[in-house]
Amino acid sequence: MNPGDGFRAKQATMGMTAKQKQFPLDVLFDIFSQLPIKTLLRFRCVSPLWCTIIDDPDLARTHRLRRVEEPKILLLEATHKPLDPVFREDRSGLLWFVNGKAAYSLEGCCNGLLCFTRPFWSYNHSPLFLVNPQRQQVVELQRPPCKGAPWPPVHDTVCSCSYGLGFDCSTNTYKIVGVFFNGKNTGDDDLCAQVYTLGRGRSSWRAVKGPPKTTIRSRNCIHGRPVYACGALHWLVMRTHNHIQYKIVYFDVGKEEFGLIYPPRFQSESCHLVDLGGDLAMAVVGGSYYYTEIEICVMKEYDQKKEWVKEYTICLADLQEMHQEIRGDNFNVIGLFEDSEILVKVTNENFLFYNTKTGLLKYKRHHIPRLDYDTEILYHMGTLLSIALFREE
Known part of the structure; x- marks a missing residue:
């Protein structure tokens, strides 16, 4: 299906005045699909017809495929004040999303949508929330079931969970994946997975075959939240027995199948996964005495060979003033932004901009104002999609 075909099929059902019929809807659709999200959200007030077109999921899909929006830095700022979620853009182009419920934790992000949960609640009662910051929309989603087959019973106090948000391009649907594992580590049946497909009307959690056996066993833990890239969610799993070892568990969102990927060989113990311009990448910080370089390996031919290629080496040797500040446990490669620059967070106050060309x-020190320990920095493309259609009936 070509972009906009779904919308054109709906034109016959739209009520239009004679004056509106003089302007072809497919032309209006094409114009809207090339405008910034900020402008389109303002245009919703022009007329009910414009609002209907702008809120149509087909326009959001076409708008995303045309990549109208440049990636920007999104800052998640928690506040203890009882405020509704607020989204704003400052003069420097930074995007701020202020969440009034500071106890919420980000679980995953995909195509401009964010997924939150309450990490300090028991998983029996932990709510899930889907957020579109630019539309300032928040939708509470159905919780995973407390009982059912296969294991685990989510009400088990030693049960842990990691959620991921992904997109199935074959069906144009978003899916939330929950990977549950038993802290008792009783055997190969100590983990399972469930999938929740977002759509109109009533949805429900479905059990799927879990990750490969021995993936998450004794002395293993999930390192960071999952990264969505190349149509799959990726968890970095760390094993701490004798010495630290890493492996990557992936979930193909379309096929709903798990698999294993072995990371590139490296000596450092400080690494993390990152979505680098749509590709899966691993960032590793290393060097003798001080952390003096950051290596970024990108996976090439993801659908075939899954080969790692060392794409970038960011040498820090010339930045003598930073050597005492860089630690492997606090650096974070954020993403690939406009002008081919990779943003790297080094501390809560210091940032690197590496030009790949x-x-x-x-x-830069204090490049981002009012940044504190609780503020999260995300690579954000933005989305026009209205998540109101995912509300439970």
């Missing part, structure tokens, strides 16, 4: 490295 020129190899130049910029170091």
Whole structure:
């Protein structure tokens, strides 16, 4: 199906005045699909017809495929004040999303949508929330079932869970994947997975075959939240027995199947996964005495060979003033932004901008204002999609 075909099939059902019929809807659709999200949200007030077109999921899909929006930095700022979620853009182009419920934790992000949960609740009662920051929409989703086959009973106090948000391009649907594992580590049946497909009307959690056996066993833990790239969710799993070892568990969102990927060989113990311009990448910080370089390996031919290629090496040797500040446990490669720059968070106050074309490295202190320990920094593309259609009936 070509972009916009779904919308054109709906034109016959739209009520239009004679004056509105003079302007072809497919032309209006094409114009809207090339405008910024900020402009389109303002245009919703022009007329009921414009509002209907802008809120149509087919326009959101076409708008995303055309990549109208440039990736930006999104800051998640928690506040203890009882405020509704607020989204704003400051003069420097930074996007701020203020969440009034500070106890909520980000579980995953995909195509501009965010998924939150309450980490300190028992998983029997932990709510899930889907958020579109730019539309300032929040939808509470159905919780995973407390009982049912296969294991686990989510009410078990030693049961842990990691959620991920992904997109199935074959059906144009979003899915939330929950991986549950038993802290008792009783055997190969100590983990399972469930999938929740977002759509109109009533949806429900479905059990799927869990990750490969021995993936998450004794002395294993999930390292960071999952990363969505190349149509799959990826968890970095760390084993701490004798020495630290890593492996990557992936979930193909379309096929609903788990698999294993072995990370590239490296000596450092400090690493994490990142979505780098739509590709799966692993960032590793290393060097002798001090952390003096950051290596970024990108997976090439994901659908075939799944080969890792060392794409970038960010040398920190010339930044003497940073050597005492860089630690492997607090650096974070955020993503690939416009002008081919990779943003790297080094501490809560210091940032690197690495130009992939020129190899130049910029170091900025206090580049992002009002940043504190609780503020999260995300690579954000934005989405026009209205998540109101995912509300439970």
